[in-house]
Amino acid sequence: MTDDVVIIQGEQTEFAVPTGVFAETVTSVEHYTDRLFKFRISRPASFRFRSGEFVMIGLPNADKPVYRAYSIASPSWDEEIEFFSIKVDDGPLTEHLQKIQVGDTVLMRKKSTGTLVNDALLPGKRVYMFSTGTGIAPFASLIRDPDTYEKFDEVILTHTCREVSELTYGKELVAQIMDDPLVGELARGRLRHYCSITRGDYEFKGRITDLMRSGKLFSDLDVPPINPDEDRGMICGSMAMLNDTKAALEGFGLVEGANNKPATFVVERAFVD
Numbered sequence: 001m002t003d004d005v006v007i008i009q010g011e012q013t014e015f016a017v018p019t020g021v022f023a024e025t026v027t028s029v030e031h032y033t034d035r036l037f038k039f040r041i042s043r044p045a046s047f048r049f050r051s052g053e054f055v056m057i058g059l060p061n062a063d064k065p066v067y068r069a070y071s072i073a074s075p076s077w078d079e080e081i082e083f084f085s086i087k088v089d090d091g092p093l094t095e096h097l098q099k100i101q102v103g104d105t106v107l108m109r110k111k112s113t114g115t116l117v118n119d120a121l122l123p124g125k126r127v128y129m130f131s132t133g134t135g136i137a138p139f140a141s142l143i144r145d146p147d148t149y150e151k152f153d154e155v156i157l158t159h160t161c162r163e164v165s166e167l168t169y170g171k172e173l174v175a176q177i178m179d180d181p182l183v184g185e186l187a188r189g190r191l192r193h194y195c196s197i198t199r200g201d202y203e204f205k206g207r208i209t210d211l212m213r214s215g216k217l218f219s220d221l222d223v224p225p226i227n228p229d230e231d232r233g234m235i236c237g238s239m240a241m242l243n244d245t246k247a248a249l250e251g252f253g254l255v256e257g258a259n260n261k262p263a264t265f266v267v268e269r270a271f272v273d
């Protein structure tokens with residue numbers, strides 16, 4: 001244990017930072033809706049991760065901080081670490097996390113892990129990244145990583161939310177990527193962002209599973225239906241969404257893979273209760 005000074009909501013306090021944990025500073029916070037926000041923290045020089053992985057994060061607001069699994073939304077080359085979070089009023093971590101401000105301290109365990117990594121997939125023509133809600137976070141990392149474009153010719157990010165306002169983070173991100181000096185050239189014409197909502201009015205409506213079943217996803221994108229020769233999949237969302245999307249991909253003949261056994265689709269189960 002090392003004693004350190006940390007900052008919680010502007011107040012300096014002594015806190016014993018446990019071994020195996022980084023104490024990092026919040027560099028920006030952006031709120032999108034009353035349910036969603038993004039924040040960025042400083043990146044420890046020694047911290048290495050693969051794009052698409054998650055880490056455990058917490059706050060120095062108790063002797064025994066509560067840690068939760070969070071996907072790193074920034075790519076592995078970024079100088080900061082980005083997270084995209086839900087706000088839950090009675091969530092043991094998010095009830096406090098949603099109030100963080102620039103300059104506050106966030107705790108991050110030193111080891112990252114996860115299955116939504118390029119290494120867990122066999123090479124293919126096209127990779128689909130299926131996300132709902134904050135499940136877009138690991139893909140926010142992967143679509144900013146040049147390795148993704150080296151491995152796949154086409155990258156299709158699907159994001160389904162309840163309401164249009166919940167799509168903003170992803171839309172802004174994809175627009176920024178297209179102008180980015182590092183990945184813009186790789187992404188232009190190859191990264192496609194397919195958004196839909198399930199509650200309200202919008203051009204594209206419906207759960208991703210229904211859009212796959214009806215074939216509308218493929219006709220909207222003007223691509224052939226998913227097939228194991230060309231297509232790869234990654235899935236991140238609620239437990240029900242993971243199960244239903246996994247079943248849909250298996251119906252198209254795809255097979256679930258893992259870090260030690262790359263195959264044609266992968267699922268991240270770290271965030272579900």
Ligand code: A2P
Pocket residue numbers: 132133160161162197198199207208209237238240241242244245
């Ligand atoms: P719906 O509005 O029909 O429930 P949540 O915020 O509850 O995680 O939901 C995020 C998005 O995921 C919503 O658009 C929701 O649609 C959709 N969703 C929820 N369950 C499933 C599922 N089993 N399969 C596909 N999409 C789902």
